[in-house]
Amino acid sequence: MTTAAVRTVELDQTTGTDRPASGAAGVAEGLPWVEDAGKIAPKDARELSKLFFDRLQVLEEGTHEYQYARNTLIEMNLSLVRFAAGRFRNRGSGEMEDIIQVGTIGLIKAIDRFDLSREVEFTSFAVPYIVGEIKRFFRDTSWAVHVPRRLQELRVEIAKAKEELAGTLDRDPTVKDLATHLKITEEEVLDGLIAANGYAAGSLDSPNEQSDDGPANGKARTVADTMGDTDPAMETVENLHALAPLIQELDDRERQIIEMRFGQEMTQSKIGEALGISQMHVSRLLARTLRKLRTGLCVEA
Incomplete structure (x- = not known):
């Protein structure tokens, strides 16, 4: 264990248990005083976490000792959040700092719900909570246009199916291919594809990639330059009709x-x-x- 991160603890000669050295006020008996929990190596954090979880179960919630044990567990396991957040580094427009903050919420939920009696490693228990919280963050905040959650989830399924079918068919899958693969109707696939357009909004000032025209007057044409406008005569046509x-x-x-x-x-x-x-x-x-x-x-x- 990294000695720089954990202060020396005094051995209680009566009980044989570790007790914090003087100056570590508010530390529960039986727990070491961790100077900087964020510097604990992941391997050491796993071992220390077991000790802290064991004490956390018997401490009274709301006390200084309980808060010390809980906060130390959070700080020691922040490496799990950074690991999980790395998977979403290039997804959407979310800043890495925001992703880590959201992932930390998942870590806290995992700590509050973890039970040592399950005989499951805390890392295996916590990562799904962290990833789930981050995914929920992207699902609820990353869409430029709000669409029903059912269509948000369908968009993800269609994206996975597209990638899988493209490899097996050696071509882009059709709507019928996607419907057969996902066992849904073609209308549902079309709904999902249309909903995917609401995930990210493009700027009208961005260059028009589909235009074959060269720059005009030294300035590239934007999407706004190629968009049509409402024909004022259309209202007259509709009225006459x-x-x-x-x-x-x-x-x-x-x-x-x-x-x-x-x-x-x-x-x-x-x-x-x-x-x-x-x-x-x-x-x-x-x-x-x-x-x-x-x-x-x-x-x-």
Whole structure:
């Protein structure tokens, strides 16, 4: 054991147990005073952890002795967190410091739930807790767009299936291949693939990798440069499409007035002259017809 990290302990001549040297206030009887738990070698930490877990089970929660034993266990086993966090170093946009903090929460949960009577090594017990906490962190925070948890998990399954099938088929798997492999429907696979688009958001200012055009004026084209915009004429097309069946329901004179007023852009007086009626009569007929069309559009909506 590294002597620099553990202070000398006095042997209780009466009981034969180790007791902390003077100055180690708050240390439970039977436990050594650890100067810097973070410097304990992993092999030594495993042996010391057994001693600390044994004492932790009989100490009263909330006491200084209990806190010392628990905190020392946490510090001694932080190497497990760093080991597990290394697997996620290049995943998503999470900072390594954040990943370690989240993994430490998993370590603390493992310490609070560990029981020596299970005869299982603490490392084997703790790593799943640590990894699970880190995965939960990525699942809940890394998605640029929130999607249901079912689809988040399906995305992971599809990614694994893609990699496995690509090796066996020597090509990219189709939706049907993925559905057969995962024993789900093709619609579910498509849902998972669409949901995967919400994992990371791209910047509109990023270069457009799919564009074959060279730089314009010395500046590369961005994604925003190649994106279309809403055509203002589309609303007119939609309105005309919705109006067509309503206009067909009008009588001949009403359709004629609408055509002359809006199609030929004739004034009301000119329409009156063409139909042999007064301008006032044309105005009333036009207002009634437009009101009928508006009512029909509201009902359709």
